[in-house]
Structures are given as structure tokens and as C-alpha cells.
Amino acid sequence: MSGGITGTHGNDFGLMSVREISAGVAAGRYSASEITRMCVERIKSTDGETGAFLTVCEETAIAQAKAVDEKIRSGKKPGKLAGVPVAVKDNICTDGIRTTCASRMLEDYIPPYNATVVEKLISEDAVIIGKTNMDEFAMGSSTENSAFKITRNPRDTDRVPGGSSGGSAAAVAAGMVPAALGSDTGGSIRQPAAFCGIVGLKPTYGLVSRYGLIAFGSSLDQVGPMTKTVEDCALMLEVIQGMDVRDSTSHRGKYPQDYAGRLGEGIRDFRIAVLKEFFTDGLDGEIASAVRDSARRLEGLGAAVDEVSLPAAGDGLAAYYIISSAEASSNLARYDGIRYGHRPKEFADVDELMEKARSEGFGTEVKRRIMLGTYALSSGYYDAYYKRAQKYRKLLRSQLAGVFEKYDLILGPTSPVLPFRIGERIGDPLSMYLADVYTIIVNLAGLPAISVPCGSSRDGLPIGLQLIGPHFGETVILQAAYALEQELKLEP
Amino acid sequence: MKISKEDVVYIAKLAKLRFSEDEIEKLTGEFESILDYFRSIDRMDLENVDPDEFADRRETVSRADENVIFGDREKLFRNAGSMRGTFIQVPRILD
Numbered sequence: 001m002s003g004g005i006t007g008t009h010g011n012d013f014g015l016m017s018v019r020e021i022s023a024g025v026a027a028g029r030y031s032a033s034e035i036t037r038m039c040v041e042r043i044k045s046t047d048g049e050t051g052a053f054l055t056v057c058e059e060t061a062i063a064q065a066k067a068v069d070e071k072i073r074s075g076k077k078p079g080k081l082a083g084v085p086v087a088v089k090d091n092i093c094t095d096g097i098r099t100t101c102a103s104r105m106l107e108d109y110i111p112p113y114n115a116t117v118v119e120k121l122i123s124e125d126a127v128i129i130g131k132t133n134m135d136e137f138a139m140g141s142s143t144e145n146s147a148f149k150i151t152r153n154p155r156d157t158d159r160v161p162g163g164s165s166g167g168s169a170a171a172v173a174a175g176m177v178p179a180a181l182g183s184d185t186g187g188s189i190r191q192p193a194a195f196c197g198i199v200g201l202k203p204t205y206g207l208v209s210r211y212g213l214i215a216f217g218s219s220l221d222q223v224g225p226m227t228k229t230v231e232d233c234a235l236m237l238e239v240i241q242g243m244d245v246r247d248s249t250s251h252r253g254k255y256p257q258d259y260a261g262r263l264g265e266g267i268r269d270f271r272i273a274v275l276k277e278f279f280t281d282g283l284d285g286e287i288a289s290a291v292r293d294s295a296r297r298l299e300g301l302g303a304a305v306d307e308v309s310l311p312a313a314g315d316g317l318a319a320y321y322i323i324s325s326a327e328a329s330s331n332l333a334r335y336d337g338i339r340y341g342h343r344p345k346e347f348a349d350v351d352e353l354m355e356k357a358r359s360e361g362f363g364t365e366v367k368r369r370i371m372l373g374t375y376a377l378s379s380g381y382y383d384a385y386y387k388r389a390q391k392y393r394k395l396l397r398s399q400l401a402g403v404f405e406k407y408d409l410i411l412g413p414t415s416p417v418l419p420f421r422i423g424e425r426i427g428d429p430l431s432m433y434l435a436d437v438y439t440i441i442v443n444l445a446g447l448p449a450i451s452v453p454c455g456s457s458r459d460g461l462p463i464g465l466q467l468i469g470p471h472f473g474e475t476v477i478l479q480a481a482y483a484l485e486q487e488l489k490l491e492p
Numbered sequence: 493m494k495i496s497k498e499d500v501v502y503i504a505k506l507a508k509l510r511f512s513e514d515e516i517e518k519l520t521g522e523f524e525s526i527l528d529y530f531r532s533i534d535r536m537d538l539e540n541v542d543p544d545e546f547a548d549r550r551e552t553v554s555r556a557d558e559n560v561i562f563g564d565r566e567k568l569f570r571n572a573g574s575m576r577g578t579f580i581q582v583p584r585i586l587d
Binding site for chain 2: 245322333336341359368385429
């Protein structure tokens with residue numbers, strides 16, 4: 001990250017937060033157009049090395065910014081994200097802007113509508129600056145499965161940014177945008193946030209609309225914010241959450257409000273559970289000590305921290321990959337080369353059209369997951385795999401509910417490993433899957449969780465800590481993350 | 493867990509995917525190690541767990557089945573591989 005701090009970040013766009021930009025634009029200190037220009041310049045000078053973006057929509061972004069400036073000039077009340085440039089993961093539909101899922105299958109796909117989250121951002125006067133790289137169809141933990149390009153970790157360009165929302169994480173970490181949207185099916189927001197040293201939140205299942213999010217595992221997927229600070233994360237969540245009739249899994253009850261306004265309430269008397277099962281052999285020693293140190297710091301701030309055992313927590317990976325692959329094989333059956341998506345040049349009949357479209361359009365990992373999912377759902381294996389995985393899921397949910405009867409939140413590492421080198425794991429799918437071991441239980445149980453930076457390794461690689469809350473416990477995990485952020489005061 | 497090449501070919505057919513000989517060879521090996529790992533859920537005691545994932549949740553939501561007109565037809569069909577008039581064209585499926 002570039003230095004050069006002047007005042008409260010002055011005009012150094014790379015360091016400006018969502019809060020600073022929206023307040024500055026609303027107060028007329030700078031225009032949305034100026035901010036957008038700075039953002040585009042920053043991307044042009046930085047992204048050659050990082051490779052975070054698949055599409056930069058300069059023209060539409062400038063038009064959106066002008067509209068925001070016009071609105072403010074005419075005396076109307078500016079939105080909560082006035083002039084804030086936001087990068088959007090390329091599996092979230094943007095009207096008129098190519099949305100590829102980093103797949104050859106959707107290389108030319110131009111959605112005819114906006115995802116609900118994108119509509120919400122625009123209605124609060126944010127500016128959609130571009131679409132970010134990812135593992136194809138969000139399947140992967142390093143962003144190396146993109147059909148189009150490699151994204152490098154801005155903290156060490158020989159290393160991966162994590163995945164699957166690696167482009168969004170890298171764009172934020174490199175100061176190209178103050179905020180981005182990611183999606184999280186098994187850790188795809190939290191793990192890249194940890195790898196790049198930023199904040200990433202996976203909301204409670206149902207809190208944020210999935211309408212317009214290209215489906216991977218529908219019972220697990222959730223859209224969430226990725227930002228430099230916890231406060232920005234809270235502000236973004238306030239904007240993107242809410243009931244949506246177009247998503248039948250959208251939460252129908254009350255939504256907590258004013259996450260940002262309540263951040264400073266402190267964590268005195270918070271009861272925090274540290275899961276024993278997260279501190280096993282596979283965990284990197286430097287990550288373990290950074291996370292344990294943070295737990296002590298929270299204790300120092302008045303929280304009560306206990307070590308707790310949750311036997312099911314260590315065994316989730318198999319169940320996660322069975323359920324997510326099964327759902328993926330079903331969701332991705334829609335790609336038949338007819339209504340949209342890759343279409344082969346030559347085919348004799350409709351079967352050949354479909355087989356060729358899918359075989360040419362999907363990459364290796366996507367095909368592998370479709371195959372695994374098809375196998376797990378096929379006759380003779382359904383009971384052995386899918387049904388057992390669903391039973392495990394139920395058991396996990398009830399064990400977690402038991403923990404939340406006594407505790408406000410669960411603390412642990414986000415990832416068992418530090419950011420690994422590009423190419424290091426891509427040849428061994430199982431070793432890549434193991435990178436998700438601490439994050440997947442959150443998706444299986446539909447809980448909210450945040451990854452927040454908690455230190456660096458000796459080599460300067462970021463370390464992330466995960467705080468998991470009960471359903472709709474975003475207020476609490478944001479408060480705890482904020483307390484830790486203020487306590488640690490890590491340099492970006 | 494023994495997986496044969498024939499198993500992989502059969503699953504590929506169900507999934508409407510085509511693979512080369514080399515790819516099938518490679519997938520067979522990968523499948524075996526991944527499915528071995530998946531078998532770790534056999535060690536768990538899940539005997540008394542009701543598999544109905546949704547039994548403890550609120551009821552299913554449904555909305556009124558009402559038509560909504562998507563005004564811009566051109567936009568709606570611009571991603572279709574091949575059109576004839578207002579229809580999406582597909583290969584003949586009946587002789």
C-alpha cells in the first residue's frame with residue numbers, strides 16, 4: 001500500500017475509507033466525479049500488477065458519479081454511500097455490464113437486470129466501478145481457477161489473494177476501491193479478506209438478497225461486504241441488507257439497524273467461546289499465537305473468554321463439499337448453451353449441443369465439482385453421501401445453537417494457513433479444499449461471521465481472525481471486531 | 493473406495509460432460525482420493541439425527557404467482573445463441 005498520509009488521508013485516494021468519501025462528497029469537499037476519476041487512475045496505475053479487475057466500467061461509473069453530483073447540486077439529500085466507488089464480484093449481475101463468473105461459459109454474458117444488492121448500492125448513490133476476478137463460479141480458494149487471469153496478493157505479489165472473492169479482496173487491499181462486494185459459500189469472503197489483510201463479512205443466511213447472484217450452492221451462498229475498516233463494513237451492510245420478495249429465502253422478520261452507530265458500545269461482559277477444535281495440528285503456529293493473543297486482548301477489554309469443545313466443528317469439510325457440490329451440479333445444469341452462455345460452433349443434435357457447450361465452457365475445477373455432486377446424488381450413493389451430510393449439518397446446527405445459549409460469539413482463526421504461493425496448491429484439489437476447514441461450518445449453519453486482521457507473520461503476511469455470531473448477530477460480531485481493530489491499531 | 497473408469501464415464505454422461513481418455517484417467521484418481529476423504533463422515537455417529545434439514549425452521553415462503561412483464565425484449569434475448577423472430581432456435585428434437 002502506498003504511504004503519503006496527509007491529514008485524515010487528505011487526497012490520497014488509496015487510503016480513503018467509505019466513511020471519509022461519503023461524508024466528503026455529501027459535504028461538498030469533493031465531487032463524486034473527482035472521486036471516480038481518482039479511483040479509475042488508481043486502478044490504471046495499480047491493477048496491471050495485481051490483476052483484480054475483469055472489467056472496469058469507466059464510462060458508466062462516470063455517468064453514475066455525474067448523476068450523484070447533479071442530485072447534490074439540486075439540493076436533494078445525498079445517499080448513504082454518496083460517491084463511494086464499489087467493486088463487485090463478477091458473479092453478481094450488473095445490468096448492461098458483462099458478468100462472466102470468470103468462466104468461458106459466460107464470457108459474453110450481459111445480464112438484462114441488476115442484482116438486488118447492486119440496485120441497493122446505486123440507490124444510495126454508490127458508483128459501480130468494475131467487476132472483480134474470482135475462482136470460476138466461485139469454486140476455489142485462491143482465484144487461480146479463473147478462466148481469464150491470475151490475481152496477485154497486494155501484500156506479496158508471489159502469493160495468492162485467497163478465494164474465491166480474491167479480486168474483490170485484492171482491489172480493496174491495494175487501495176483501488178474502499179469497498180467491494182464478495183460472495184461466500186464456504187469462506188469465499190472471509191478467507192481472501194484474511195489473506196489480503198482486510199475486513200470481510202459473511203452475513204446471516206437470508207439477511208442479504210441473493211437475487212442476481214449467480215447460484216453455486218443455494219443453501220449456503222450469501223453476498224457480503226469487503227472493506228478496509230470495520231466501520232465501513234457496517235455501513236455497507238446497512239445498505240445491502242433487507243427483505244426482497246424476489247428471493248424466497250429472504251428473512252421476513254425484523255432487521256437490526258444502525259450497525260455503524262452501535263460499534264463503540266464496547267464489549268464489556270461479552271462471553272466469547274474459543275473452539276478447541278480450531279486449534280489442531282493443521283493450524284499454522286504463527287496464526288495460532290496471533291489469534292490467541294487477540295483473545296487475550298479482548299479479555300483485557302472486559303470480555304469473558306472460555307475454551308469450549310464443539311466436537312462436530314472439526315469434521316465439517318466432507319459434508320460441506322458433498323452438499324455444495326451436489327447443489328452446484330443441480331444449479332449448473334441450467335447451462336445448456338441455448339438461452340445464454342457458451343454455444344459450440346458445430347453440433348449434430350441437441351444432446352451434442354449441450355455436452356459440447358458444457359465441456360468447452362466449464363473449467364477443470366467446475367467440472368470436477370459437477371462430477372462429484374452428480375456422483376453424490378446418484379442412485380445407490382445418495383444415502384451414503386448426501387443424506388449423511390445433511391444429518392451432519394443438522395447435528396452441527398444443534399451443537400452450535402447449544403454454544404450460543406451460553407456465549408455471545410465464537411472466536412477462531414479464519415484460515416489454517418498463511419497466503420500460499422501462486423501454483424503451490426493448484427495441482428492438488430484436496431489440499432486446496434482443506435484451506436476452508438474453519439469457514440465452512442458457518443455456511444452449513446447459516447450463521448454470520450467476520451474476518452478481521454489480527455496481525456502479521458514474521459514475513460509480513462496478514463493474519464485474519466474470525467468471529468462467528470448467532471443468527472442475526474451481526475451487531476455483536478461487528479462490535480467485537482471493532483473493539484479488536486481499535487485495540488490492535490494495525491498499520492494497513 | 494474403488495472407483496473405475498467406467499464409473500467416471502457413467503457420471504459424466506449423467507452430468508452431460510465429455511472428457512478425453514487422459515482426463516478420465518486423471519479424474520478417476522482424483523475421485524478416489526476425494527471420495528475417500530468424503531468417507532470421513534462415516535466415522536460420525538449420526539444414527540439418531542433426523543435428516544430433515546428444515547424441520548426446525550419456519551415455514552416455507554411462497555408468493556402470489558403473478559405475471560410481470562419484462563419490457564425490453566431485445567435485452568432479454570440478447571444472450572440467446574440463436575433466434576428466429578421472437579423464438580429461441582434449438583436443434584430439431586423430433587424426426
